[in-house]
Amino acid sequence: MSAADVWPIVKARLELLDDARKPLIETYIAEIEHRMKHYCNIRALPDNLLYVWASMTVDAVRVDLPNADEIADTVGGGANIKVGDTSVSGGSSGSGVTNTSKAVIDQVVLDYRVDLNRYRQMRWGG
Incomplete structure (x- = not known):
């Protein structure tokens, strides 16, 4: 599995018509x-x-780029997205993100702990 496998799923879920944001x-x-x-x-x-x-990527993009026309259209009018302490209102009304991309992505990862913990391995000293 590679990033090339994730792109078509993300593109479909964000309803992107072209590859301009790829x-x-x-x-x-x-x-x-x-x-x-x-x-x-x-x-x-x-x-x-x-x-x-793919879901984690979509979440990060929606939170970090809420005012991009293509992305705002997938959130729905008046909808709110909340990941951790970052909250964004849907649409292109000018609302902003309160955290940096790094913090948003960290929180997205933590929100998917249930899915990721099954694959988590112990790290031995080294």
Whole structure:
């Protein structure tokens, strides 16, 4: 499983019609991959985490880019997204994100602990 497998799922879930945002969203895909591997202490993500990876990426993108037209349209009018202590109102009304991307992504990873803990491995001293 690779980032190339995640992109089509993220694109479909965000209802993106073209690949204009692909380079930016690929950075989120890569960041989430790194965070998942780090959290689980593994070198490769198992295939069973494909949809978790895609969901985490969608969550991070929606929270971090709430005012991007394509993204705002997938949230729904007047909807609120809350990840940890970051809250964003849907639509392009000018509301902002209160945390940096790094903090948002950290919180997204922690919100998926239930899915990730099954794959988490002990790290031995080294």
